[in-house]
Amino acid sequence: MKTHNYSRKRQAICELLMSTREHPSAEWLYNELKPEYPDLSLGTVYRNLKFLESSGVIRSVAVVDGIERYDGITEDHAHFVCNCCGRILDIPIPHDFDSIHSGLFESDKRLAGVGKIEFTKIIYYGNCDECIGKQSISESRE
Numbered sequence: 001m002k003t004h005n006y007s008r009k010r011q012a013i014c015e016l017l018m019s020t021r022e023h024p025s026a027e028w029l030y031n032e033l034k035p036e037y038p039d040l041s042l043g044t045v046y047r048n049l050k051f052l053e054s055s056g057v058i059r060s061v062a063v064v065d066g067i068e069r070y071d072g073i074t075e076d077h078a079h080f081v082c083n084c085c086g087r088i089l090d091i092p093i094p095h096d097f098d099s100i101h102s103g104l105f106e107s108d109k110r111l112a113g114v115g116k117i118e119f120t121k122i123i124y125y126g127n128c129d130e131c132i133g134k135q136s137i138s139e140s141r142e
């Protein structure tokens with residue numbers, strides 16, 4: 001019974017992650033699922049996230065303001081992290097993605113004298129349009 005309950009929660013965490021583009025934190029998931037699973041603990045969410053990540057079902061995107069953020073989409077794509085509001089946006093990988101690495105690759109995704117690449121994370125950091133908009137409004141009021 002307990003095992004069944006445990007896997008149901010894992011399933012719920014997994015489904016919620018895949019249904020959102022928010023790139024949530026453990027705490028965000030916990031707050032969303034708590035009404036439906038009153039006995040859910042933050043520790044359970046953390047444990048399940050680690051399990052799902054090590055199983056390759058989800059990915060850890062980045063640590064923003066000391067908080068790890070997760071992605072239910074595991075196909076390769078880049079991210080934009082807003083330094084202002086902490087939003088993480090999906091960026092379709094540019095068409096010349098391979099050319100970024102072509103100088104580094106030996107062959108078959110091998111880095112000469114280093115090893116074989118399994119995946120690449122590309123994260124752009126900056127200010128999102130929404131935050132830039134807010135900044136220019138407050139500046140014009142001064």
Ligand SMILES: [Zn+2]
Pocket residue numbers: 082083084085086087127128129130131
């Ligand atoms: Zn922002």
Ligand SMILES: [Zn+2]
Pocket residue numbers: 023071073077079089090
């Ligand atoms: Zn993403």
